[in-house]
Amino acid sequence: MKKTYMDSVHHDGRIWNLSMMVILLLFPVLVALIFKTAPNWHGLLMGLLATAPMYWAVGVVETITYVPMLGAGGSYLSFVTGNISNLKLPCALNALEQAGVKANSEEGEIISTVAIAVSSIVTTVIIAVGVVLIVPLTPLLSAPVLVPAFAQILPALFGGLGVVFVSKNWKIAVAPVVLMLALFIFVPALNAGTVGIMVPVSVLFTLGVSRLLYKKGLLG
């Protein structure tokens, strides 16, 4: 049977991601070999116990939640280059919206991949330039006047994105927005560190509400 474009994206994506995983894991190993040292095993164990369980759980949930939104090519790239919820996913959503294509069509797959690939390239280049120019850039970027601007990047991002998607899908949006506002306002444990866990909760709730509205014929 002839291989489709999607088959080849998955085939190549598997090779790229598994290779990148090995390369990333090799970095601390090579540093240890070059400098003839070993990790502080107690520190490694305690550090992993404090960090890994939560982020492994979040990783599983993020994969299941984000892959259908990012598309195939976008997913393979995003899960290597990172910054998914604060950069790659909004970038892909905006691109799909601007292009007027559906995420699960082949055109949508291409648009999403182009947006995420360009975003990844630009991010990598800007960080590299930042590293090269770190001496002159540090006083500029660390200037107290700019600190509030970079501290509020997520509200500034989701304000604009929210208007686009909520206004187009307000019937679906009302219940999850109200629920999330109530939870984040009245449950003190919910903060910047837990928003990643709340994304799948919110997505599942929204899917449930949407199914109900759809079955009742209330979604046009």
Add this chain to the structure above:
Amino acid sequence: MKFSVNSPILFVMVGVIIALVLAQSVYFLCKALRRAKELGMDPQKLKKTARTAAIFTIAPAVAIVISVITLSKDLGLPLPWLRLSVVGSMSYETIAATNAESAMGLTFGRVTSLSASEFVTIASVMTLSIMVGIWLVPAIGEKLQNGMISMENRDKRWGDVFQSAMFIGMIAAFLGYVFCDFSTVFSGSTSGLIPVAVMAVSAIVMALAGLAVKKLKWHWIADYALPVSLVAGMASAIPITAWLG
């Protein structure tokens, strides 16, 4: 070889890894563009997508550079450069580095020098703790995609609603997050209103752009609406923080 967090060999290793990350992005970009040509997609649409994505990425990428600078005070430049160019995020890398340092009796932000062993420990914690998605996507990505396709084949309309619901669910969680410090208002502090006000400015700018497209037919604005609303929101944070903070 004598260890330093800024040793030239670390820069070389990180440079090579980042070149490979860049190569993966270029590879998928070329692959998508080739397929777009085969499908006869409008090249202007693709150019517009690339241009908007590039412009939109600038401000968040500069924020990532600031995180590199912050982390470099403890870890040197190569490790934060690597970690923030690959899977993870600004908040994750800081948490992972803090936990790894604490586990060795160090305090994040107050480290003056690291031994090679401490450096390897921190790099290992930062790498291993975020390694799930990178292998899970190859393991289950195709099944998830096929599940979406078969659902759409069964009921196309529900497939569209399902996709919109996923987007809205994700956005709703972040809109909720904007209000996470709102309750400080009940104890007389106004600082919890800062993100809410910033979000409102960004939303208003986006709504005005939408009106300009609809009423004045200024369609070119649509390409820049999200980056402009993002930068306007961030810029507004400066006077808003001075006022409410």
